[in-house]
Amino acid sequence: MGSLNVSQRWRAVASCTLIFCGFIFFLQFIINSAKYGLAAVNKVLDVCGNDQAIGHDIACSSRKTIAASSIGCKAEELRLQLVINAFHGFSHNHRCQLENHPLYLAGLGIEDLETCECIFASSNSTAPLIRHASHFHWVQFLDLHFEKWDTDKYLELSRFLYNNYVQALQIIECYSVELEELKQCKDLVDADFLKWRDEESEYLGQVATEPTADTIAVAYVENLEKLKHAEFVFGTIICGIFLMLAPLERCTAVSLRFHSSLTCLPTLRIPRV
Template sequence: MKETHTVRTVAVYDETGIFAGHCQHGFVLALINMVKSGELAKYVFVLLALVCRVLGPEIVKLILGYDIGCHFYKMVMRHLHTSNLLNDHEFLALVGLFHGTAHDCLCQTRNLPKYQDNVGLEEFEECETFFSESNALAARTRYSTAFHCWQAFVMWTEHKDHFQTYGQLFHTLATKYWHALAIIAEAPVLAWLISELNGTTPTTLEGWLKAEREYLSSLKKEPEEETLQMEYYQALVNFYNAKEAADGLRSNVAGLQFVEESGANRMGAKSATRRFETNQRHVYERENKCLEAVRYLEAHLELVERWQPGAENWTQAQVLVSKHHYQLVLDKLESLVVARLLELWKINIPGTGYKLRKHIAKVMQACSKAVRTALANYNAAAAALKSLRPPLEWEAIIEYSFLAEFDLLRFSRRDVRSEPWAQGSGCAAMDLYFKILQAKEEIQQLNAEIRCLYTYMCNEDLAHQVELYHQEHSRFNSEHHCCLEKLCKEAGCTAVLEPGTALSKEHDVPLLAAAEEEMPDAARAEVLCAAESEVEGAEDVDAETVADSLELVLWIADDVGGDGGAGL
């Protein structure tokens, strides 16, 4: 086999990075090798399947934050394996907080965490911190083998989880708690903003969010009725042009005369005739194709008579088509400018950090190029219209601070300058309202997490004492088993090697109080018997674990020695 064919095939499996999944506290849930194919959705499918398999039916609602969370939910529901895993869970795929500064406004209103229930103040940006800290490993593993590079990364991850993430867990929870309390303390500010907006209630603010979604969705496509009329008009124009060309060709064919050529001119005349016949066939086919399109649209629009040039409906459709291109470029420009204004407003929010401001500024610089292109297309389309449309300059756009100042919006299909959610005070009230809602949910979630952390710390001490007690007494159990089995095999021995029930409950296996009272004696005996069996088999499991570990060490040593690599 040629090397050029195998190099590309083998290179597909080259590791190019790490795909990591984290919980909301920063602990690593899974690490997955990314091969040369790059970051694909399959890695998230693996992570999602792993979480569902480990947690099982205990998890009620699973919320995933991902860069393409706006599209990932549909991918998960279409996937056969993951859709079956999530049948028993309430699944929600969102985007990270920084995603809002690099995507369209419609996606923000649908998939940002601050507009979702039971999410709290979670940002879903743990991977940014994780990979920022892991950059220190790059210099140490630059010339390492794939095995040692992966080994160093795993060891660093374990150290980070055990000593950094867990060591700062209380600080993380406390910081979130203080942040939530600070947001809730701004409730008087929200009340003042609502009082300034006459007739506004919390329910009204939620309605504004829906209105903003509907408006942004309307910019994605044109009205269906206008679209059909313009398609029919364009089909008629194409048909009349094709019919005119076909009629002219028919008249030319009728006036042709046969001239017999001989010699060298005969071959040239034959080629010219073939070209003429081919062109004639194409013209007739184009005419028939345009006629079929016209008939299809007439049946779809349920038209009785065909539109004729100069008629009223023809003129109206002609005006719509004339404005079609202008409306498209206007919608594109409007969408970009609205997104820019909303992101510009985010920069001026009190409490926005320096890094977040820089990040938003860089994204806005990249978006400015798209705005300039859309602006040039708009000015060209506006100049082509017979009606007067004022040209727009770049200097005017960059001076806008609110949607109400965007005068060009009055030429769009819907004037939104007077909408309350487009005003500065309305945007501030909506943002603060949803922040306070999320802060209250965050407090409830943190109360449960703090209780779990405290219980975990208490259980850790108790588990350590139980383990010490078990190690002291279980070391002789195997010898006791052997001696008792030999004794029972002796003639005349009537002893029975079956677990019994202790007279004192202090020696029973710990059970829940309610279950212990309701459980019958026979069922309690089965539980005690199973618990005793687990204690007896613990030493066998430890022996098997040690044997497996030794076997793994020997296998790695043989593998490294055979390949000529460095030892561990």
């Protein structure tokens, strides 16, 4: 089981690929580019063979990148599966989670695919030593650190496998009874849970864009609100003579007003010369 993460570290980007038990498969200090991720995936396929799963923060996007690359056919033939890491996956939209999150996929067990985050967090301890070091010593200390990481993981391998096995058995023992009771109470079978996931994914795909009827209804309500606001702001103008009368009536009203204004003017006396 692989976990491919790309993370910024001091002067370079570290691409770290791991196998299931936390061992570092290979580590690259690279400039950020998609081709290095493709090289890592190609290496995993060459060494590990078919039916591999790779965890990636943006597996939904990297799947398209791999499919469009020169190793796309190779990845498809070897049935490569790309999965979003458990922690990062919850930042994706729900439809993406249904398709790519390990919580909804079979074959991943209790693996969260976040081992790279643990490795990068541990590598922070080397920062005080290499912060002002030359590039040679910078790489030297990091190589020493990751070599020590692999040694420690190898020593703890048996304990790691045992603890995971015990944890899996506890989960099965604790929840199997409750699950069976729920299935009997609701008259469900195992296939129903998978069907619900597929139905939810299909529904979310259909509501990705708003229906035309809803769009028209919302636009109509918005225009009504604009009309109400306009009537409130310009209400005094609506009561004016030019908006309330027909064109002929407007002319008559204007003539009457003009005539009445003339009668109110004082008489002017022009002196004789």
